[in-house]
Amino acid sequence: MSGKTALIIGATGQTGQYLLKELLASSHFTKVGEYGRRLTDLATLSTGKDKLVQKAIDFEKLEESGIKDGKWDVVFITLGTTRKAAGSAAAFERIDKDYVINSAKEARVPDHLQRVVYLSSGGANAKSSFLYPRCKGQTEEALASMGYSDTIVFHPGLLTGTARPQSRLPEVIAEGVINTLRLSSFFSNLEIKASTQNTILVTNHHSLGYVRWPLWAGVWR
Incomplete structure (x- = not known):
């Protein structure tokens, strides 16, 4: 994965902010793009600022964003919201699903x-009668059919069997994303097998399956 470029959408969110720092600190990535409505304050970053490219974008006008020009090797998406924060069910779906898919x-x-890595949610189900898991599930299916070489979807759970404080969950998830990518070659032909452990949903050329979540993460599905 040496010398690769990475794009992150949603870098100012709870998990995104930690993931951005992991990407900037990683020797595997020589260029990191942060595109979003809000951008990270450079004063909060301690390393890797020289390889960071930031651009404020309008998610309603993505055709003007210039995202495609970066020809990113890995696209990380940690963008998401809640119904309460969005203000309505329609607004939630627009942000949590449409913005992710369109990006x-x-x-x-x-x-x-290219590989796309999406932070979803446990219980995601495209056929659910509930808004939140339905949007997550529909988003996963859309990403899987988009033509990326690999699609990796994280289903983070809760911390268990660990002394880590609950407030570190976003940081642990971000570390898990990076370390999982380190475990495999960048565009390897992934062999996916079912796992009863905590999992990362993976698609490779539209084939769905699961791989084991790193044991050190101490999470459950």
């Missing part, structure tokens, strides 16, 4: 090997 579409470059 991934805009970042996709035909004939370029």
Whole structure:
């Protein structure tokens, strides 16, 4: 994975802010793009600022964002909200599903090997009668059919069997994302098998399956 470029959408969120720092500290990535409505204050970053490219974008006008121009090798999406924060069910779906799907579409470059990594939620189900899991599930299915070389979807759970404080959950998830990618070659032909442990949902050329969540993460599905 050496010398790769990474794009992160949703870097100012709870998990996104930790993931951005992990990407900037990683020697695997030589260029990191942060695109979003709000951007990280550079004063809060201690390392890797020289390889960071920031751009404020309007999610309603993604065609003007220039995301595609970066030809990113890995697209990380940690964008999300709650119904309460969004103000309505329609607004929630627009942000939590449409913005994610549209961002991934805009970042996709035909004939370029790319991996998309999406932070979803446990219980995601496209056929659920409940808004939150339905939106997450529909988003996962849309990403899986978008033509990326690999689609990795994280289903984070709660901390268990660990002394880590609950407030560190976003940080632990971010570390898990990075360490999982380190475990495999960048565009390897992933062999996916079912796991009863905490899992990361993976698609490779539209084939769905599960791989084991790193045991050190101390999470459950």
